[in-house]
Each structure stands twice: as C-alpha cells, then as structure tokens.
Amino acid sequence: MSSSQPEGGQACVSSAIADAARLIADAAKLSLACHVSPDGDALGSMLALHHLALANGKASLASWPEPFVVAPHYLFLPGLDLVTKPADFPSDPEVMITFDCGSVGRLGELGPIAERSQRAGRLIVLDHHASNDCYGSVNCVDPAAAATAVVVRRLATELGWPLNRDAAMCLYTGLVTDTGRFQYNNTTPAVFALAEELSTFDLPISDMSRQLFEEHRFAYLKLVASCLERAELDVDLRFVATWVTEEDFRRFDVSIEETEGLIDLVRRSAEAEVSCVLKESPEGIRVSLRAVAETDVGAIATRFGGGGHRFAAGFTSPGTVAEVLAQIRGALVAGG
Ligand code: AMP
Ligand code: MN
Ligand code: MN
Numbered sequence: 001m002s003s004s005q006p007e008g009g010q011a012c013v014s015s016a017i018a019d020a021a022r023l024i025a026d027a028a029k030l031s032l033a034c035h036v037s038p039d040g041d042a043l044g045s046m047l048a049l050h051h052l053a054l055a056n057g058k059a060s061l062a063s064w065p066e067p068f069v070v071a072p073h074y075l076f077l078p079g080l081d082l083v084t085k086p087a088d089f090p091s092d093p094e095v096m097i098t099f100d101c102g103s104v105g106r107l108g109e110l111g112p113i114a115e116r117s118q119r120a121g122r123l124i125v126l127d128h129h130a131s132n133d134c135y136g137s138v139n140c141v142d143p144a145a146a147a148t149a150v151v152v153r154r155l156a157t158e159l160g161w162p163l164n165r166d167a168a169m170c171l172y173t174g175l176v177t178d179t180g181r182f183q184y185n186n187t188t189p190a191v192f193a194l195a196e197e198l199s200t201f202d203l204p205i206s207d208m209s210r211q212l213f214e215e216h217r218f219a220y221l222k223l224v225a226s227c228l229e230r231a232e233l234d235v236d237l238r239f240v241a242t243w244v245t246e247e248d249f250r251r252f253d254v255s256i257e258e259t260e261g262l263i264d265l266v267r268r269s270a271e272a273e274v275s276c277v278l279k280e281s282p283e284g285i286r287v288s289l290r291a292v293a294e295t296d297v298g299a300i301a302t303r304f305g306g307g308g309h310r311f312a313a314g315f316t317s318p319g320t321v322a323e324v325l326a327q328i329r330g331a332l333v334a335g336g
Contacts, residue, residue: 016140017151020124021158023095023138029059031093035101036065036108037286039260040074040177040212042100045126045148047079048170049097052161054082063089065108071257076211077173078166086110095122098136100148100174102129102307126151128178131298131307146186149174153194168201169208177212180264184311213261220259223252227262233271237332238293240272243321246280256281263288274332278324284316285324300331 024030030053034042046062053060061084068085070077089110096117104111117123118137125136128151130143145151149171156163163171175195179187182195199205223244231242244259256279267275273293279286287304289297291311298313304327306315317324 016138017154017158019138020097020126020140020155023122023124024053024058024097024155024159027058027095029094030061031090031096032060032062032099033089033096033101033107033110033114034062034064034099035106037067037257038064038070038074039100041147041149041174043070043074043077043080044170044172044174044177045152046099047077047083048149048152048167048174049099049126049155050079050082051164051167051170052156052159055164055167056159056161061089063110065110069255069257071255071260072217073212073215073258073260074173076208078169089113091116092120093117093122095124097124097126099126099152100128101125102127102132104135106307126155129307130309131302146184146188146191147174147178149178150190150194153197163197163201165201165203168198169203172198172203172205173208173212176209181209181213216258217254219252220254223248223254223259224262224265226252227277228265231266233269234329235271237329238271238273239276239329239332240266240269240274241276241278241325241328242266243278243325244280245321249280256286263290266290267292276325276328278321280321281316284318285321286316287314287324287328289313289328295332300328303331304328 032046032050034046050060050062063084063086065086086109096114104114107114114123121137123136125139126148127141128143128145128148132141140151142151179191227242227244233240263277266277267290274295275290277288289301291297296310298308298310301308301313301315304315304317308314
C-alpha cells in the first residue's frame with residue numbers, strides 16, 4: 001500500500017487503507033469512478049464499494065468516462081441500474097475514489113476532476129497496477145493484490161462495513177476476471193481465501209461464469225472466425241497477432257466491448273510467448289498484449305503511453321493497424 005508520492009509508484013504502506021477509511025467515514029457523500037472501458041475488476045470493485053456505502057447509510061454515486069457503456073458480459077452485475085453518467089459527475093466532489101485505474105489519463109473527462117480532488121486532499125486511489133503513478137492524495141495501491149477487488153475488501157474491513165450479497169457478487173467478478181478464473185500466477189492463497197469468503201453469500205457461480213466467459217452472440221463467433229483466419233504468427237519472434245477493423249465491427253454488428261475476450265483465444269498459440277490484438281476505434285488503435293514468458297508487456301505498453309501488468313497490458317495509439325503492429329514488433333526485436 002502506498003500513502004504518498006512514492007518514486008516510480010511502488011513503495012506502499014498499509015496505513016493508506018486507514019487514511020482512506022478516515023476520509024470516507026468523515027464524508028457525507030462519495031463519488032466513485034473507474035477506468036475507461038471498464039473490465040470486470042474496474043466495475044466489480046467500484047460497484048462493490050457503491051453497494052456497501054449505500055447499505056451503510058453513506059450517499060454514493062458511481063461512474064466512468066465515455067463511452068458510457070458496459071460490455072454485454074458484465075450486464076448481470078448488480079448496481080448497473082444505480083450508476084451516474086459522467087456528465088452528471090460532480091465537478092468538485094467531497095471525496096472522490098478511483099478504482100483499478102493506474103493513471104489520471106485512464107479517467108478520460110473525469111481526469112481533471114480527479115486532479116482537482118487530489119489538490120484538495122480528497123482523492124483516494126484504490127488499485128493494484130505496478131505502473132500506478134500514485135496520483136491520489138491517499139494511494140491504496142498494492143501490486144501484490146490480484147485485483148482491486150482485494151483492496152476494496154480490505155478497505156471494507158477497515159470501515160467496519162459488513163459484506164452483502166450484491167457486493168460479494170461484484171467482488172467475485174473482479175477476482176475471477178483478474179485471475180483469469182483462478183489460473184494466472186497471481187492466484188495466491190489470499191485469492192482463494194477471499195473467494196471462499198465471497199462464496200458464502202450463495203453466489204450463482206456457474207451462471208456468473210457462463211455470463212463472464214462463455215456466452216456470446218453468434219455474430220461474435222463469426223467475427224472471431226474471421227479474425228483468427230487472418231492471425232499472423234511470427235515463429236522467430238514467438239509473436240502472434242490479429243486485428244479487428246471498424247469494417248469488421250460494422251459487418252458483423254459486434255461492439256468493441258464485446259471483443260474483450262478475443263485476446264484470450266489468440267494467446268492460446270503454443271508457438272508464441274507474446275500475443276496481441278489490435279482494434280480500430282475512434283480514439284485510435286486499441287492494443288491488448290499478453291505474455292507467457294520473460295517479456296514484460298507492461299513495460300512495452302508503458303513505453304507506448306499505456307500500462308498494465310507484466311503479463312497483461314494495453315495501450316491506445318494513433319496510426320494504422322500495420323504501423324502499430326510494426327512498432328510492437330520493433331519493440332520485441334529490441335528485446336521487449
Ligand atoms: P486489456 O488488454 O484491455 O484487457 O488490458 C490489459 C491490462 O492492461 C489491464 O490491466 C488494463 O488496465 C491495462 N491497460 C489496457 N489498456 C491500457 C491503457 N490504454 N493504458 C493503461 N493501461 C491499460
Ligand atoms: Mn482493469
Ligand atoms: Mn484489475
């Protein structure tokens with residue numbers, strides 16, 4: 001955990017959780033925000049604290065930057081009917097809390113509000129990205145935590161807020177998605193201990209798993225077929241990549257949010273250590289990178305203005321698919 005301004009964003013102390021709990025206890029209203037294009041941990045950790053705040057008599061609102069949409073596989077999450085569009089986010093919140101967000105840049109139009117809150121000493125950052133630059137006034141950043149959901153669980157304990165079923169469903173979603181269904185090497189005994197605690201709330205585990213990881217529209221399967229058909233494997237570089245164009249999204253009538261799991265198919269290639277999916281979007285080429293060996297894709301993504309973890313990272317870049325792909329190959333040739 002980190003309390004204040006550590007160099008390079010690592011050194012963290014657990015007193016940050018106590019500082020965060022004090023700020024929250026003293027506030028009448030919380031304003032929560034998670035990173036742009038929220039994934040299971042961003043939505044799950046934020047909605048969990050939202051549920052707990054409301055259940056404990058604390059006013060709370062939850063939001064994320066435009067595009068204000070949710071990937072279809074997260075639509076079952078309780079609390080999505082209780083969110084606030086970013087245009088209605090308070091410009092000067094009493095206490096602002098960010099979730100799973102390693103830098104202000106990932107907050108889009110909510111970024112300037114976060115910076116204002118930080119200057120006022122009222123920005124709490126709850127995260128687990130090693131690349132987090134500790135942009136909060138209180139930084140609860142634990143790179144050893146498998147998910148931001150783990151950090152939120154600790155904060156709830158500090159606050160004396162008991163878990164409830166809605167919060168447990170949300171925390172479980174963060175935990176199961178960020179550990180790749182308890183498969184990645186961040187799956188520690190602490191992860192199983194939290195999963196055990198959450199499972200006591202009678203969670204619909206198999207329904208959630210199917211929603212999160214299995215079920216897709218038939219149109220998505222057709223898009224996958226097309227993208228796997230064009231995938232390129234560079235045997236020497238041990239690198240596999242494919243891409244989705246704006247024309248693909250149109251032709252198959254699939255949204256970019258729906259394709260979050262495409263990288264999990266591409267990364268199955270036995271011949272590759274690094275895998276990549278590039279997607280054309282209005283903001284530029286969205287890149288997902290995954291690694292199974294030595295290469296630190298978080299470092300590569302950071303160099304291109306993004307971030308993430310050693311084995312899973314991403315960035316958004318201007319240019320064409322071919323140009324961005326060439327830049328990534330260049331970084332890999334140079335040694336990652
Ligand atoms: P994704 O490939 O989108 O599933 O993202 C994998 C990891 O990289 C997640 O931990 C994200 O939070 C992080 N990440 C993805 N895109 C970016 C970005 N543009 N900037 C910073 N981190 C990112
Ligand atoms: Mn995330
Ligand atoms: Mn996360």
